[in-house]
Structure formats: structure tokens, C-alpha cells
Amino acid sequence: MKPLGAADPVRIGPYALAGKLGAGGMGEVYLGRSSGGRTVAVKVVRADLAHDPAFRVRFQREVKAARRVSGAFTAPVVDADTEAEVPWMATRFVVGLSLHACVEKHGPLPEDALRMLTAGLAEALLSVHGAEVIHRDLKPANVLLALDGPHVIDFGIARATDGTVLTSTGSVIGSAPYMSPEQAVGESLTPASDVFSLASTVAFAAGGASPFGDGAGAAVLFRVVHTEPDLGFVPESLRPLIRRCLAKNPRERPGPREVITYAELAERNRPAQRWAGWLPEPVAADVLELRATLTALPTPAPTTPLGGPDDPALVGGGEAGVPASHGSRPSRRTLILGLGGGAVALAGGVGAWALSGKGEDTDRTKDSSSSKGGGASSRPSGDDVQEADLAWQVRQQMASTQVVPADGITACVAMGQITGVDRSGNTKWTVKVPEGGMTFAAGSTPMATAGLYDGRLHVGLGMMADFSLSDPEVGESRTALLSFRVSDGKDPRTVELTKAPGMGLSAFCGVRDGLAHVVSMSGQGTASGSFGVWAVGLDTGRTAFYEPAQGTPVSWAIPSTGGGMVYATVDRVVALDTKGAVAWSAKDGTTSVASAGRFVVLVDSKGALSAREPKSGREVWKVEGAVVPSLRGDGIATDTEGKVLYALWTAKDGGFSLAALDVASGEVRWKTPIPADAKGSPYAGARILYADGNVYRMGGDGMIWAFNAANGKPRWKYSGWKSTDTSGLAWSAGDGRLCLSKPSTSTVAALNANGA
Known part of the structure; x- marks a missing residue:
């Protein structure tokens, strides 16, 4: 890679400003990120008002009033300096328009x-x-x-x-x-x-x-x-x-x-x-597209003095929160400048608007306990299930938004660096962001921007050089994949996305036959401001294909046979062949898509689970009553060979059942009630993983369960993170352990597969 020499970002207090969100009579609001990855909205007083004593008093009173307010439906103050040369105030971000x-x-x-x-x-x-x-x-x-x-x-x-x-x-x-x-x-x-x-x-x-x-x-x-x-x-x-x-x-x-x-x-x-699901789908789609935009575009901050009359980054803006465009898709400028109070950068997974309701049991997916009467009396309490011990838990310098276990190492992916933690919880290696102004494609919330292939971790890199908010078409955008050995963090190699300029990786979707499939925002011509899908040869270093996406991909699958990639948007399923051409697409209420053997498996917003042939889209089988996946999209799992599919069902007593289905036919191999979540726990959709003979489940109450994949019986539980907001947790399983990350506290932990 050629060196890009991007200017250092402007800082206000502990925050690096990464783009203007809005403007008003008192000043401008910027996207700010702390060195630890915390994302906030920073309100900066106009330069001409900063020297007005009367205005300073007014701003101090505003901060004082805002500090007094804290609630679920407000944006509380997290930091401020009213005595600084340029007074400022930082508030928590809100995911919204x-x-x-x-x-x-x-x-x-x-x-x-x-x-x-x-x-x-x-x-x-x-x-x-x-x-x-x-x-x-x-x-x-x-x-x-x-x-x-x-x-x-x-x-x-x-x-x-x-x-x-x-x-x-x-x-x-x-x-x-x-x-x-x-x-x-x-x-x-x-x-x-x-x-x-x-x-x-x-x-x-x-x-x-x-x-x-x-x-x-x-x-x-x-x-x-x-x-x-x-x-x-x-x-x-x-x-x-x-x-x-x-x-x-x-x-x-x-x-x-x-x-x-x-x-x-x-x-x-x-x-x-x-x-869950309270917003109309078009509005929810805009919110998801907005947060995906921020994830895909780690925008450099303006490099001219804040509030100066010649600052190109401060041109326009208008009333905070009002997009400048009324087209069917928000433009890059609209999404960045029309945020109002800000938005949290999230990528991948299913939007929360899809979590509307729970399915009902059908004859085909009937509880194994129904012959004994079913109901609450047949549901195990879980009190007799052994409590697992943590293998290790560490607090890191940066928030890890993805954890990847392999070769005895847990790779912890953060925006500024990636660390490799061994089986004892000790940091074995650290990979820093390479020189040249790029950053790892990670944010402050769980997201999948890295993947494994051939013993190497491949991580997204992205940047926008000389980016001007007043003219989004100005500037050089680059997206690449950096890879290195998981075992020791050495032998770095870089592969750039070509055929169309990408603007920061949104998601690493998976690898099949040496081709990594990734989603990024496109930065070229008529596709500028929309998303695209790239297939990159990890062995050859060449881009196999680029295809503009038909909307914002929120879930995806890489079929083992018969296709290149299948992705779902808010209202459509699209299948690409091995050359990147659209094999088929269909209007569909799908919320999640995953690979299962030679099929792709879809789950819709009503809990209907179906298997389709990736080449033609033909439906092979369909069952009703599955629990809709969480907004992370990890609601269904398959065994290593792709022969058995695991999913959650809603039981008649209001709890959940875990089921194993035959991928080829959709027939139920076993289905059993599982212990209930704590009373009053929020319903956050299904979150399950398969690895090492276990089916792991993350409950809505933050409880972690390991079930025997052969029969669904609980093996162990872990309650150490109980009552944690599960939407803010990243997790991954394999290599003999389950790894967890809590970005909000920069905490990473691991549990051995046997719970000991």
C-alpha cells in the first residue's frame, strides 16, 4: 500500500472528531470517539460565541440542566468542559433519525x-x-x-x-x-x-x-x-x-x-x-442504513479550525436532524449530516424491527414433552445444572467488537489494534493499525469485520483521505483486508478491494474456496452512497467480482455449493453466483439467512424457517414457529458438517424449546424445553452458536447455557454476566472454548467447552 499521509484528526477534550452531524444557532455537533472506542455526540460552541461572556454563562446553564436529566428516552451528558477556550459538551449517542x-x-x-x-x-x-x-x-x-x-x-x-x-x-x-x-x-x-x-x-x-x-x-x-x-x-x-x-x-x-x-x-x-418492531419498516431501514454508514465510513475529522468561516466541513448542515434529500435512499451527505443527536455505528445482523412477535408450536415441531402433558410443569428449572468457571477474564485498553478463537488464541478485534490472548488470558501478541491513515473496520458495538481462513485472521481496513463534508465526492477512499497468522500475529499481508472503491468494511461475511465475501459502502459514480458486495481471492490477492447491493445487506450466507453468496435486506433476498451476477432475488420478509449444508436457510419476521437451493431459490422445505434471530443475526446454527440445524422455538407455556432439524428434509430430530429466562427479562431474539459438540445459548437475561448437541440436555451454565444487555455482547465459539466480549467495559472472557 502506498502511504496516504492523512492529517491527524481534530480533538476536543478526550474525543477525536470524526465528522459533522448537525448545526444550530449555538454551534455544531460532531461525531466523537474516545481512544477507548466510546462514541458520543460532541456539541462545540461557535468560535465567535466562545468569547462572549454572557453566552458562556448560558452554555454553562444548558450543560447544568442537561446533566440533571437522565432517562431511557433522553440523551444524557457524559462529559463537558464549559471553561475550555472552545466550550463543548458530549452526550450519549442515540440510534435514530x-x-x-x-x-x-x-x-x-x-x-x-x-x-x-x-x-x-x-x-x-x-x-x-x-x-x-x-x-x-x-x-x-x-x-x-x-x-x-x-x-x-x-x-x-x-x-x-x-x-x-x-x-x-x-x-x-x-x-x-x-x-x-x-x-x-x-x-x-x-x-x-x-x-x-x-x-x-x-x-x-x-x-x-x-x-x-x-x-x-x-x-x-x-x-x-x-x-x-x-x-x-x-x-x-x-x-x-x-x-x-x-x-x-x-x-x-x-x-x-x-x-x-x-x-x-x-x-x-x-x-x-x-x-421491538415499533417503527414502520421504511423508517427502521433508514435507521439501520444510517448506522451501517457510520460503521462503514470511519470519516476523518475536519483539519481546519472549528467554527472558522472558511472551514469547508462546516458548510451547510441546516436544522439538526433534517436530511437534505428526500430520495428513496439517503445519500452519504444526508446520512452523515442529518443525524441530529447522533447514531451508534452497528453493522451486520438483523434489525430490531424484525423482532416482532414469537411463533407458535406446530405439529411438525411439537415439543418432546407434549406427550407428557407439556406446559410449565415439564420445563426444567436449570437449578441442578453445574455453574461453569471462567477460563479467564481480562480488561483491555480498547473495546473489542469481535472475538475470534483459533489455534489456542482468542483474537480480539478493536478499532485501533488487535490482540491475541492465549488460553491463560495473557496477551501473546498485538497488531497495531498499519501506517498510512487507515483503521480497522471496528466500532464501539459488536460487529463481524474479521474472519478466519487457512490459519490466518483477515481483518477489514478502511479510510477516507481528504474527505470534505461539504462535498462528499471529494477525497480518496480505500478498503482492504489485512491478514496475519493467528498463532503469533506475524507475516502481515494486505489485499485491496478493487473494481470499485470501498469506503470502509461493513461486514466480513465469510470465506468459501479461498474467496472472502465482504460488504462495504461503494464510493464510485451512481453507486456512491450505496452498498456493494466484493469477493476477494485471499490466495491470489485479486478481486474476483464486485456487485452493487440491492439495498443494505443485514444478513448473509456463503453456500457450500451452487452459489457465491446470498444476502437479505430489509425487504429482499438476493443470491449471487460465483461470478457475482444476480442468480435470483425475491421480495421477502426475511430477517436472517444462513448456510446449512447445500442449502441456505431463511427465517422470516413471523418465525417461518425455510431451506432453499442457492442456485434457483426453490424452496425445499418449510416449518413454522421458530424464534426470530436477534439483531446480531445469530439465531440459527448448524453442525460442522452442515447436516443438523439448531434453532429455538416458542413453546406453549411462553418459554423456549431447543430443536435439532435434519437439514436435508427439515424433519425434527429432537426438540426439548430449556430452562426459562429470569422473570421480566427482555426478549432479545434468539442467540445460539454451535461448536465442539455444544449448542450455546445466550438468554435474554444474560445467562449463558451450553446444551448437548446430541439431545439438547443442558451441560453447564454461566451466570457471571447475568442481567447484562445481551444486544451489547459479542461472542464466538470454537477451538474448545466460548469467547465473550463486552465492548462497553472493554472486557473479554473465555469459557472452556466443558465448563471447567
């Missing part, structure tokens, strides 16, 4: 999503008001739609309920169409003002317009104060609630808790299940 942008692009939300939106915003206000703060600017542009619910952002004009005003005289005090009447006439405010804004925001989501119309600010404010809202687009089931929230008298409005109860969501105690 603004409500305003989504309604503008896709139209009003359906009724079910509106009910969830209403409850989620009310829960956010509970956190805000519980911290004795009034938001005062709740509007569609300040609401991010994420896979785990709506999030309220931007406390720039918030005020404390004790009367401490956090704005200066003469500053903008809100957005006219979403102000309460008392705010419009300058009266003192109570938390009920935010409830009024909540209702106006929900009404916008239902009809695509403010309930008080458009026009000049003064005219809109007059209608807010003196006229009744137009709620014709609000569903009848929500209309009475929204009308009460829009009462002119704040004392007549319901509180947030009453709003939640009315929306019939207050009694649901399983957050992950509750929010």
Missing part, C-alpha cells in the same frame, strides 16, 4: 407507532420533569426515532422549575407551532407546557403538519393561543388524549404518567420486547 425528517420522507406514522411515540415521549418527560427541568422546545426536530423507542434531545433553552432561566433576554424561546399558549404570551411555565408540546408533536407525526397550521410565526402563535387545533389526522383512539393535552388551561392537561396509562403501555415491563 429525527421525527421531522422521517415524516417528511415517509409520511405520517401508523396508529400503533403513534401510540408508542406518545408513551415514549411521556416517559422522557417523566425523566426531564423528575430532574426539575422544563424542556421548553419539544418538537419533531428534537425527537429521534430509534429502534428502542423515541428519544428527546436538545436542552438548549431548557429552564429549571425553580425559575432559573437558562436563556438570555431577547433569545428565541421556542418553536412557534409547538409552543404552549402560556409560552407564546410570555407567562411563567410549568411542566404542563411540555405536555402541550408533546401533543403538538404527536399530531404532526399523525398528519405531517402542525395542528395549528403553518405561516408567519405571529399568525401561528395567535392560533395556538386563541383557536382550537385541527386533529382530523389523529386516530380516534388517541384523539381524546391529544385534545386534553392541548387544553388552553395548563391545569386541565394530564400529566405524563396519565398519558402513558392512556396509551396502554404502562403495564409492560419488558422494554426490549415492548419496543
Whole structure:
């Protein structure tokens, strides 16, 4: 590789800025990453305001107000320096796009999503008001739609309920169409003002317009104060609630808790299940595409002074969270500049919108316990299953988003380096990012950007040199695979992706017959801003083919025979032959695809599991009732020979059963109930692996189970990471052990296959 000589990134405090997310009257918001891989949204004050003492006081008060608020549906402050030469504040990232942008692009939300939106915003206000703060600017542009619910952002004009005003005289005090009447006439405010804004925001989501119309600010404010809202687009089931929230008298409005109860969501105690699939599919697809974009594009930061008038990275931006394009696919510029409060970089796996519901047992997949009566009484408790001991657990300098066991080593893949940990937990070797401005294709959340072949680990590299946010077509993009021996980390070799420029690896899909199949964002011509599939010869160093993807690949399989690759997008399954040409494609509700012997196996959003021939797409067999895979896509597994397929089923008592199916026929070899997750555990989809004669299962409660692959009986369990958010864990099995990584704490651990 030729040296690229990229400039060092701009840093604010401990964070390297990696691209502009939005802009407003106070400053700009950037994507920031700490040296440990933590991703945040960094709000940086404009250079001309940084020297204004009065403005500094206002910013300090904003940070103070934001620090007081912490909740599941807000973006809490994680760091700030209000005394710096250029003041800044960092908040947690939210995986989402603004409500305003989504309604503008896709139209009003359906009724079910509106009910969830209403409850989620009310829960956010509970956190805000519980911290004795009034938001005062709740509007569609300040609401991010994420896979785990709506999030309220931007406390720039918030005020404390004790009367401490956090704005200066003469500053903008809100957005006219979403102000309460008392705010419009300058009266003192109570938390009920935010409830009024909540209702106006929900009404916008239902009809695509403010309930008080458009026009000049003064005219809109007059209608807010003196006229009744137009709620014709609000569903009848929500209309009475929204009308009460829009009462002119704040004392007549319901509180947030009453709003939640009315929306019939207050009694649901399983957050992950509750929010899974709440977004309409087109919106969920945009969210997934956004996070895949950030994963695929480790954008260099601007190298000119922040906030300077000639800084090309600060051109444009507009209202935070509003994409600049309304096309069918967000452009690179739209995805990067239209984030609003930010997004977490994730890649691979199935989007959470697919986790909608659980299947039911069918005659073909009937529980082995049904002849004995079935039900809860036949479900094992797991109390008598032995507790496994950790082989080792270590805390690393960087967060590992993938762990790969092989040759007595666990390779831990992080953005800045890869470490090899031996069977005793000691670091045996470290591979740093090579010189030339590139970085490993890893982020801050679990993702598969590396794979094994012929005793070597192949890891994605990517960069964008001289990238300008004001003109995304400017700059050199490069994507490559770096490989080295797993045993000692030596003998590095590099293979570049050619035929089309890639912009950072999104996923390492697998290797078959010496060809590595990878997904990356394309950076050329009409394909720029979309995804592509490359097949790269690891022995020859040559790119075998490149094919633009028909959407954003979220799951994939490399068939053993009859095809090059099969991938699934949010609404389509596409099969490529060995030359990269599309062999067949079909509109399908598939959420996951995997290789099983000579077939590819698909799981749809309703739990239907089917086997297809990779060459023709012909369905060979189909069974109903499987549990939909998790957003990591690891919900089905096969044995080493590809003859037996393992999957989870939902049993009649509400728990799960583990089943083994014959790959050739789809017939059940055995099926048995497994111990239940802890009460109240979130439903996170199926997560299972096969290796070393074990079927491993990661429960929704964070429990790890090892089952005998011959009959489904539990061999051991590990509860050391119980109650951990399983969506944030990476895992892999093989070479006699199960390896786990928790990127949020930079922790990596291993369990021996026998549990000892």
C-alpha cells in the first residue's frame, strides 16, 4: 500500500472528531470517539460565541440542566468542559433519525407507532420533569426515532422549575407551532407546557403538519393561543388524549404518567420486547442504513479550525436532524449530516424491527414433552445444572467488537489494534493499525469485520483521505483486508478491494474456496452512497467480482455449493453466483439467512424457517414457529458438517424449546424445553452458536447455557454476566472454548467447552 499521509484528526477534550452531524444557532455537533472506542455526540460552541461572556454563562446553564436529566428516552451528558477556550459538551449517542425528517420522507406514522411515540415521549418527560427541568422546545426536530423507542434531545433553552432561566433576554424561546399558549404570551411555565408540546408533536407525526397550521410565526402563535387545533389526522383512539393535552388551561392537561396509562403501555415491563418492531419498516431501514454508514465510513475529522468561516466541513448542515434529500435512499451527505443527536455505528445482523412477535408450536415441531402433558410443569428449572468457571477474564485498553478463537488464541478485534490472548488470558501478541491513515473496520458495538481462513485472521481496513463534508465526492477512499497468522500475529499481508472503491468494511461475511465475501459502502459514480458486495481471492490477492447491493445487506450466507453468496435486506433476498451476477432475488420478509449444508436457510419476521437451493431459490422445505434471530443475526446454527440445524422455538407455556432439524428434509430430530429466562427479562431474539459438540445459548437475561448437541440436555451454565444487555455482547465459539466480549467495559472472557 502506498502511504496516504492523512492529517491527524481534530480533538476536543478526550474525543477525536470524526465528522459533522448537525448545526444550530449555538454551534455544531460532531461525531466523537474516545481512544477507548466510546462514541458520543460532541456539541462545540461557535468560535465567535466562545468569547462572549454572557453566552458562556448560558452554555454553562444548558450543560447544568442537561446533566440533571437522565432517562431511557433522553440523551444524557457524559462529559463537558464549559471553561475550555472552545466550550463543548458530549452526550450519549442515540440510534435514530429525527421525527421531522422521517415524516417528511415517509409520511405520517401508523396508529400503533403513534401510540408508542406518545408513551415514549411521556416517559422522557417523566425523566426531564423528575430532574426539575422544563424542556421548553419539544418538537419533531428534537425527537429521534430509534429502534428502542423515541428519544428527546436538545436542552438548549431548557429552564429549571425553580425559575432559573437558562436563556438570555431577547433569545428565541421556542418553536412557534409547538409552543404552549402560556409560552407564546410570555407567562411563567410549568411542566404542563411540555405536555402541550408533546401533543403538538404527536399530531404532526399523525398528519405531517402542525395542528395549528403553518405561516408567519405571529399568525401561528395567535392560533395556538386563541383557536382550537385541527386533529382530523389523529386516530380516534388517541384523539381524546391529544385534545386534553392541548387544553388552553395548563391545569386541565394530564400529566405524563396519565398519558402513558392512556396509551396502554404502562403495564409492560419488558422494554426490549415492548419496543421491538415499533417503527414502520421504511423508517427502521433508514435507521439501520444510517448506522451501517457510520460503521462503514470511519470519516476523518475536519483539519481546519472549528467554527472558522472558511472551514469547508462546516458548510451547510441546516436544522439538526433534517436530511437534505428526500430520495428513496439517503445519500452519504444526508446520512452523515442529518443525524441530529447522533447514531451508534452497528453493522451486520438483523434489525430490531424484525423482532416482532414469537411463533407458535406446530405439529411438525411439537415439543418432546407434549406427550407428557407439556406446559410449565415439564420445563426444567436449570437449578441442578453445574455453574461453569471462567477460563479467564481480562480488561483491555480498547473495546473489542469481535472475538475470534483459533489455534489456542482468542483474537480480539478493536478499532485501533488487535490482540491475541492465549488460553491463560495473557496477551501473546498485538497488531497495531498499519501506517498510512487507515483503521480497522471496528466500532464501539459488536460487529463481524474479521474472519478466519487457512490459519490466518483477515481483518477489514478502511479510510477516507481528504474527505470534505461539504462535498462528499471529494477525497480518496480505500478498503482492504489485512491478514496475519493467528498463532503469533506475524507475516502481515494486505489485499485491496478493487473494481470499485470501498469506503470502509461493513461486514466480513465469510470465506468459501479461498474467496472472502465482504460488504462495504461503494464510493464510485451512481453507486456512491450505496452498498456493494466484493469477493476477494485471499490466495491470489485479486478481486474476483464486485456487485452493487440491492439495498443494505443485514444478513448473509456463503453456500457450500451452487452459489457465491446470498444476502437479505430489509425487504429482499438476493443470491449471487460465483461470478457475482444476480442468480435470483425475491421480495421477502426475511430477517436472517444462513448456510446449512447445500442449502441456505431463511427465517422470516413471523418465525417461518425455510431451506432453499442457492442456485434457483426453490424452496425445499418449510416449518413454522421458530424464534426470530436477534439483531446480531445469530439465531440459527448448524453442525460442522452442515447436516443438523439448531434453532429455538416458542413453546406453549411462553418459554423456549431447543430443536435439532435434519437439514436435508427439515424433519425434527429432537426438540426439548430449556430452562426459562429470569422473570421480566427482555426478549432479545434468539442467540445460539454451535461448536465442539455444544449448542450455546445466550438468554435474554444474560445467562449463558451450553446444551448437548446430541439431545439438547443442558451441560453447564454461566451466570457471571447475568442481567447484562445481551444486544451489547459479542461472542464466538470454537477451538474448545466460548469467547465473550463486552465492548462497553472493554472486557473479554473465555469459557472452556466443558465448563471447567
